[in-house]
Amino acid sequence: MVAAPRPARPAAVLVTGFDAFGGDALNPSWEIARALHRRQVAGHRVLAAQLPTVFGAALARLDELLAAHRPALVICLGLAAGRAALSLERVAINVDDARIPDNAGAQPIDVPVVAGAPAAYFSTLPIKAMRQAMLAAGVPAEVSQTAGTFVCNHVFYGLMHRLATVRRLAGARGGFVHVPLLPAQGAPGLPLALMVEGLRVGIRTALTTAEDVRAGAGAVH
Template identity: 30%
Template sequence: MTRILITAFEPYDRWKQNSSWLALVDLTSWYEGALEISTRRYPVDLPKLREMLEADLARNYDYAIHLGQAPGSPVIKLESVGLNLRTNGEPLLVDAPAAYRSTLDLDGCLERLTAAGIPSQISHHAGTYLCNAALFLSQHYGEMMGRRTQSLFLHLPLTPGQVATDGSALASMSTPMQSAAIAVVSEHLAQADR
């Protein structure tokens, strides 16, 4: 059985909810597939994120799918590169590679998402905030700990409820569509292992 860790973030700044956590909670309410899924909600705090992520990856999952929200994005973004870079320009880790490129079948994931009618794209830059940190550290810890865990990051749009509460005109996507996307990607990765 394929074991997958799926993580999301808590709310931050002006956002009283986080679309990544809403989507993950929704997924757990209906998913009954063959995958063994473990979930985590990470704090928006780099030292705590590092500590929790390292402990989680010690459980040697097959995959780690990290979720985060991307205000303004109209599509789900499959992030292909984790950078060893913080917002202030300093590295996340000294004596670590400058970046890790995903070796997962992102093109296949994109095809499956598109076929399911879910707007998506492959992105080559996850920013320099905690979303990027989660991807880079997950890739690095997996490599350094000799684990089989392969990591992926999905940036999710805001939900319509978040946009309405914010009073803005930012792009949004429904939580059910986002949770369906997570399931589609998870199932595709598991099938690629067979």
């Protein structure tokens, strides 16, 4: 008797967050990512993974994850203390310029993320549609024009370069979202449950929106 074929696993959405940094006991970006782990959104399964807050090592870990899961969608999360909303980043730039050392003590200054690569990449997420959906769900959200030049931008740029150049990742969409502190960490901050819901709504929108809306860009940082 021929065994019935196993049902295909749903396509993956990879969501990453960073480990704790700067003396904090936890990083909200990772708390959000792991709260979404194994959820089903728009017919896709969410897989969460933690990246080290370390130049180079973060991209090496991301490469492992991309090769293992070949996700249809990748959203990397990072903390931006001082912001009061989920910040959907528009552009990643090809420079590491660290004001402070990373978790391994490295502090690159004016070094390209990828030597010889383009100066910048735009997010391929429908960031304005995602913002609208998040706001409609009661979650503060905005479009940001700068992801900085620390490990967050390093990962954002590295992700977009890989999505643009690695053949097996053709068709995958990706981008970066900065998140605020948790209220217990300081102000401004947002509750974890609210940020998790915002990202869930954002993921659903990214999976179901072919082209971005043209209005409502939101606040500029």
